[in-house]
Amino acid sequence: MINKAKLLELISSKNRGLLASDLDRQAILAAIAQLEDYNPNPQPLEVAELLDGNWKLLYTSSEELLGIDRFPFYNLSNVYQCIRVNTGKIYNIAELVGIPYSEGLVSVVAKFESVSTRRVEVKFNRFVVGLQRFLGYQSPNQFINAIETDKKFLGIDFTINPETQQGWLDFTYLDENMRIGRGNEGSVFVLSKVP
Numbered sequence: 036m037i038n039k040a041k042l043l044e045l046i047s048s049k050n051r052g053l054l055a056s057d058l059d060r061q062a063i064l065a066a067i068a069q070l071e072d073y074n075p076n077p078q079p080l081e082v083a084e085l086l087d088g089n090w091k092l093l094y095t096s097s098e099e100l101l102g103i104d105r106f107p108f109y110n111l112s113n114v115y116q117c118i119r120v121n122t123g124k125i126y127n128i129a130e131l132v133g134i135p136y137s138e139g140l141v142s143v144v145a146k147f148e149s150v151s152t153r154r155v156e157v158k159f160n161r162f163v164v165g166l167q168r169f170l171g172y173q174s175p176n177q178f179i180n181a182i183e184t185d186k187k188f189l190g191i192d193f194t195i196n197p198e199t200q201q202g203w204l205d206f207t208y209l210d211e212n213m214r215i216g217r218g219n220e221g222s223v224f225v226l227s228k229v230p
Contacts, residue, residue, distance in 0.1 A: 039213055042066045046094040046225060051114065052101055060096060067215055067223055071207045078152035079206040079214075083120040086206065089175050090116045090214055090226035097222035100129070103141055109133040115175045116226060123147050125157060126179050130167070138167040144182060146197065147204070154205045158197035165190020175229075 045063050049055040055063065076082050092114035095101065104111040112130040119126075125147055131139030144161040161182070163170065169189040172178050181188075208215035216224045 039070065039210075042070055042225070043093070049094060051092055051111065052095045052097075053104055053111065055094075055096075063094065064096075064223065067208075067225065071215060074208045076209040079209040080149045080152050080155070082209065085209055085211060086214070087118055087120040089229040090118065091229050092116065092224065092226050094225040095222060097218065097220070097224070099220070100222075103129050103131070106131060106133075106139065109139055112138075115229070116224070117175050117179060119179075126175070126182070128175050128178060136168070140165060140167050140170055140172050140178075142178070142182075143195075150203070153207065154203055156203050157201060159195045159200040160197045161193070162195055163188050163190065163192045165192075 042063070045059070045066055046052075046055075049059060049063075052060075076085060079086055092100075095114075100114065101111070109131040110133055112132045114130070115126075115128045117126040117128065118124075123146055125145045127143045127145070129141040131141065133139075140163070142163045143159055144163075145157045145159040147155040147157045150156050163182070165188060170178070171181060171188075202219040204219070205217045206214065207217055212228045214224075214226045214228070216226070218224070
């Protein structure tokens, strides 16, 4: 049986997947699949208290997300997926570093609805990108609170048609401090809960 420590060891030096070779990806996916077989919460949507909260990305195979690292003069820093079960919302927040005093931020807000005990349908409805200082960004919670006031941010801030930008996400492993998910584009996500 594979354990969490082994998976964490495999992904620890891969910079969220940016430095993973094809061989690394195969070993990581095999470790993830073995861990998913021993999911302590096989119906994660029924344990909302575990699912709810801020999650920091440790590893992904998502080319779209890792592609944010290709912004000129910027590198991908911390990436968060913040789940608010009571409002049915997911906030994806990617911090960018590079030019001093000009740290960036890319955020997408989505509504989700459960379609099974482990799958949610996700409909994206807002996109915000800009410099952290002009967005007033201090932390994921502070930023989410500002979004929820319907504040219009300096930078690029627009509504997305949720009928054209949607997908699904399976929660395939969930415990007190680790979550694994698989998306509709075949991507895998490993995240740790932020206290």
